[in-house]
Amino acid sequence: MSKLRVAVLGAKGRIGSEAVRAVEAAEDLELVAALGRGDSLEALTDAGAQVVVELTTPDSVMDNLGFCVRHGIHAVVGTTGWTDERLAQLTTSLEAAPGTGVLIAPNFSIGAVLTMKFAEVAAPYFESVEIIELHHPKKVDAPSGTASRTAQLIAAARQKAGSAPQPDATATGLDGARGADVDGVPVHSVRLRGLLAHQEVLLGGEGETLTIRHDSLHHSSFMPGILLGVRRVVDTPGLTFGLEHFLDLK
Numbered sequence: 309m310s311k312l313r314v315a316v317l318g319a320k321g322r323i324g325s326e327a328v329r330a331v332e333a334a335e336d337l338e339l340v341a342a343l344g345r346g347d348s349l350e351a352l353t354d355a356g357a358q359v360v361v362e363l364t365t366p367d368s369v370m371d372n373l374g375f376c377v378r379h380g381i382h383a384v385v386g387t388t389g390w391t392d393e394r395l396a397q398l399t400t401s402l403e404a405a406p407g408t409g410v411l412i413a414p415n416f417s418i419g420a421v422l423t424m425k426f427a428e429v430a431a432p433y434f435e436s437v438e439i440i441e442l443h444h445p446k447k448v449d450a451p452s453g454t455a456s457r458t459a460q461l462i463a464a465a466r467q468k469a470g471s472a473p474q475p476d477a478t479a480t481g482l483d484g485a486r487g488a489d490v491d492g493v494p495v496h497s498v499r500l501r502g503l504l505a506h507q508e509v510l511l512g513g514e515g516e517t518l519t520i521r522h523d524s525l526h527h528s529s530f531m532p533g534i535l536l537g538v539r540r541v542v543d544t545p546g547l548t549f550g551l552e553h554f555l556d557l558k
């Protein structure tokens with residue numbers, strides 16, 4: 309059987325360099341291009357790439373995906389910075405490229421995907437829920453894509469269940485002390501030397517709390533998810549948001 313021809317964008321970055329090694333090590337995949345900032349995207353078509361793994365920056369990802377979709381190249385995207393507006397733009401461009409698939413995964417690690425699922429299930433059963441995400445200090449965005457997605461899932465689950473607004477008597481204090489508000493869920497971002505990627509979902513009810521914590525200790529935690537995405541996206545046209553859809557969790 310012929311190997312899938314895969315390219316990595318952001319190949320010199322922290323996760324991109326790990327993805328290059330993972331694709332090279334996979335027997336059913338062939339790494340045909342490894343591009344960094346400033347490299348021409350024409351190298352993707354020249355190399356006959358079938359799938360691009362996009363691990364760059366929020367300011368680059370839309371142009372890169374625009375090129376891929378126009379050329380019928382499937383994409384597996386880990387880059388953050390997704391807004392409703394960006395997702396709508398991508399969906400529109402995919403409508404003109406039937407057969408092309410794009411997976412956007414806020415987090416490729418199985419533990420983080422399960423954290424999101426568990427938080428979504430638990431959220432309606434507790435009065436209070438807050439998120440603390442903790443990352444390395446070179447991360448450029450806050451809150452993390454994972455925390456934003458987790459908060460959105462929690463908020464949607466609570467709305468569906470008819471949950472009351474969270475109790476919070478805070479009336480005075482410093483701006484930012486209660487974190488960022490993502491769909492009514494407070495999200496607190498820590499940037500600390502020594503950390504990689506971590507998240508706690510704190511849930512509180514009468515006389516009890518539940519903490520769901522996940523730790524990515526090495527970029528290798530993201531690789532099985534990326535490889536799964538590469539193998540599945542070629543048979544999944546259109547936009548898929550979240551690796552859970554390829555794990556039969558949804």
Ligand SMILES: NC(=O)C1=CN([C@@H]2O[C@H](COP(=O)(O)OP(=O)(O)OC[C@H]3O[C@@H](n4cnc5c(N)ncnc54)[C@H](O)[C@@H]3O)[C@@H](O)[C@H]2O)C=CC1
Pocket residue numbers: 317318319320321322323324343344345346347363364365366368372385386387388389413414415416417453530
């Ligand atoms: N979904 C997930 O599981 C994960 C997502 N991420 C996300 O992936 C992105 C990258 O993270 P890191 O590797 O830590 O950042 P990084 O800064 O180490 O790497 C990004 C790389 O992309 C390059 N780049 C920028 N624009 C480019 C372009 N137009 N074409 C090709 N290369 C370009 C940069 O020069 C840099 O080498 C971030 O948005 C991060 O949040 C990171 C880890 C896991």
Ligand SMILES: O=C(O)C1=N[C@H](C(=O)O)C[C@H](O)C1
Pocket residue numbers: 388414415416443447451452453454455504505506
């Ligand atoms: O920048 C990172 O490192 C990570 N980014 C993603 C995010 O913003 O959620 C995924 C993971 O947390 C690592």
